[in-house]
Amino acid sequence: MNTNFISKDGTVSLADGHFFQAEPSRLLGLFLYAKYHSLSLHPNNLQLIRELVPQMDWNNLRDDPVVKKNFLELICGPGRVAKPLRQMHEAGLLARLVPAFEQITGMVQHEFFHRYTADEHTLVCLEKLDAIWNERLPDYSLYTELFRQVPRPELLYLALLLHDTGKGEGRDHAEKGAHIAAAEAHRLGLPAAETARVVFLVRHHLSMVILSQKRDLDDPEVIRGFAELVGDTENLRMLTLHTLADSLGTSDSLWNTYKDQLLRMLYTRTLQFLTGIAAPSGAVRRCALWESLRQNPPAGLASDEIEAHINGLPDNYFPQLTREELLADLEVVHEFLALQVQGKAPALAPAIRTQDLPERGCTVVRVCTWDHSGLFARLAAALSASGLGIHSAEIYTRSDHLVLDRFYVAPPGHAGPAPASALELFRALAYRALSGEMALPELLRLAGQRHEPRLRPEPIKPRITFDNQASAKSTILEIQAEDRMGLLAALAAVLAEMGVDISLAKINTTHEVADDAFYVTDTDGRQILASERQEQIRARLLEALAAMD
Numbered sequence: 001m002n003t004n005f006i007s008k009d010g011t012v013s014l015a016d017g018h019f020f021q022a023e024p025s026r027l028l029g030l031f032l033y034a035k036y037h038s039l040s041l042h043p044n045n046l047q048l049i050r051e052l053v054p055q056m057d058w059n060n061l062r063d064d065p066v067v068k069k070n071f072l073e074l075i076c077g078p079g080r081v082a083k084p085l086r087q088m089h090e091a092g093l094l095a096r097l098v099p100a101f102e103q104i105t106g107m108v109q110h111e112f113f114h115r116y117t118a119d120e121h122t123l124v125c126l127e128k129l130d131a132i133w134n135e136r137l138p139d140y141s142l143y144t145e146l147f148r149q150v151p152r153p154e155l156l157y158l159a160l161l162l163h164d165t166g167k168g169e170g171r172d173h174a175e176k177g178a179h180i181a182a183a184e185a186h187r188l189g190l191p192a193a194e195t196a197r198v199v200f201l202v203r204h205h206l207s208m209v210i211l212s213q214k215r216d217l218d219d220p221e222v223i224r225g226f227a228e229l230v231g232d233t234e235n236l237r238m239l240t241l242h243t244l245a246d247s248l249g250t251s252d253s254l255w256n257t258y259k260d261q262l263l264r265m266l267y268t269r270t271l272q273f274l275t276g277i278a279a280p281s282g283a284v285r286r287c288a289l290w291e292s293l294r295q296n297p298p299a300g301l302a303s304d305e306i307e308a309h310i311n312g313l314p315d316n317y318f319p320q321l322t323r324e325e326l327l328a329d330l331e332v333v334h335e336f337l338a339l340q341v342q343g344k345a346p347a348l349a350p351a352i353r354t355q356d357l358p359e360r361g362c363t364v365v366r367v368c369t370w371d372h373s374g375l376f377a378r379l380a381a382a383l384s385a386s387g388l389g390i391h392s393a394e395i396y397t398r399s400d401h402l403v404l405d406r407f408y409v410a411p412p413g414h415a416g417p418a419p420a421s422a423l424e425l426f427r428a429l430a431y432r433a434l435s436g437e438m439a440l441p442e443l444l445r446l447a448g449q450r451h452e453p454r455l456r457p458e459p460i461k462p463r464i465t466f467d468n469q470a471s472a473k474s475t476i477l478e479i480q481a482e483d484r485m486g487l488l489a490a491l492a493a494v495l496a497e498m499g500v501d502i503s504l505a506k507i508n509t510t511h512e513v514a515d516d517a518f519y520v521t522d523t524d525g526r527q528i529l530a531s532e533r534q535e536q537i538r539a540r541l542l543e544a545l546a547a548m549d
Contacts, residue, residue, distance in 0.1 A: 027049070032074060046091050049093060058097075068189060075161070081157050104164060107167060121164065150237055162184060174204070175203060177202045182195060212263050223266075223273050227273040240267045253510075356418075360408070364409075365406070375403060379405060380489040380492050381447055384447035384486045385443050388418055393507070396503075474503060474519040475520050488514075
């Protein structure tokens with residue numbers, strides 16, 4: 001029993017108020033005692049430490065072997081790390097031990113998605129990581145299992161503590177934070193291999209959010225490139241956990257089921273690659289699906305109809321496609337072609353089928369019709385005018401010019417199945433729009449009426465970038481702008497007008513800000529490489545955004 005500390009009513013206090021003056025390196029021992037006995041520091045002791053901290057020689061104490069040992073012990077023991085670190089911060093101690101943390105204390109974060117100051121965000125992230133370990137977040141039980149497989153959890157806690165310290169040094173905070181993390185890990189005496197893991201986590205702590213929400217996870221090269229970045233399964237597990245804790249600690253409304261499903265998808269596919277279970281190429285998967293359907297043919301679908309579909313689509317349709325998804329696609333194609341043969345609808349009137357995906361927090365809307373200019377814009381406008389938010393969209397065009405679009409939709413600002421009434425309204429509007437009864441401007445007007453603007457502390461300046469490195473065949477066009485109903489349709493209309501073809505849209509909206517990514521090609525079917533052409537597209541998009549204000 002430690003006679004230097006007194007436990008009473010859930011708090012711990014010092015038996016002797018001069019305990020630290022005689023031996024300042026003992027300071028962290030009080031927090032360790034509180035941690036191991038699940039106690040809080042008595043308010044009087046917190047105040048005493050606040051008064052003592054400025055008087056201590058931290059240049060020497062920071063490198064004291066006892067202090068370093070106790071600090072590393074504090075961040076060991078997953079599930080009970082955040083509380084003592086928060087109390088150390090309240091006492092003014094944490095910033096003395098980690099000087100870079102002082103630079104972000106009280107720092108207001110101007111990114112639209114942040115709710116907390118930088119220091120409070122970090123502490124909340126640590127609390128979320130504790131909650132994952134302690135199974136207090138039942139929706140995230142998968143991550144608890146991952147956490148149990150991490151051999152050195154303290155490395156993850158250290159990286160999370162340091163991940164935003166680079167913000168105290170200006171732009172490119174992840175890279176600056178990586179240098180800070182390297183110095184801190186070296187000071188604490190971590191071996192080179194463990195230091196490298198901490199630095200990796202800090203340097204790449206944004207990577208999984210960007211890839212999962214803005215890149216094509218069905219592209220094997222995306223998975224291959226990310227697998228090469230993480231290097232091994234331990235880095236992958238820790239980065240996945242870091243990403244979740246960072247996201248949950250940013251804002252109560254930032255994370256949802258759909259984003260979580262994308263993160264899990266990126267983790268699973270990368271794990272498969274790292275463990276030698278790589279996804280087959282599109283060509284290999286095409287053959288496997290065709291063989292599966294020949295051996296066990298679905299009822300109601302002719303073999304030549306199946307063959308035309310499988311042979312008429314590009315390789316990028318197939319890599320992650322399941323038999324069930326292929327059959328669902330075939331059914332909506334079959335319905336459209338049947339309508340055409342029977343002559344019961346206008347030539348462009350679509351076939352539409354919907355399916356709730358509770359595990360992804362959305363509903364998939366499949367649409368089939370003939371390809372024509374402005375199709376995607378009209379469908380996106382009809383969805384917005386129906387009161388549906390679009391999470392992502394996939395556009396596939398067969399060699400016979402038949403188009404199959406998949407829209408993943410949910411109520412705006414939420415995750416969950418789309419309401420049946422909204423889906424029925426979409427069917428009606430899409431039919432009118434594609435059969436020529438309703439023009440795009442009218443759809444955009446209806447979508448605009450759905451928008452309920454909210455006051456923002458500061459306006460969002462539109463940002464448009466072109467990336468020709470992340471995809472071998474497409475340009476990734478990223479657009480950040482203030483969100484409103486009909487935004488996606490308005491942007492798609494401009495791109496169609498300029499002859500730019502969209503093959504994939506990844507839609508991300510947080511706190512009334514749209515942060516979208518489009519896989520596009522130019523009129524010749526190639527990437528948009530010329531700077532003059534990029535500027536033309538940027539200018540027209542900015543005009544369209546300004547017109548919506």
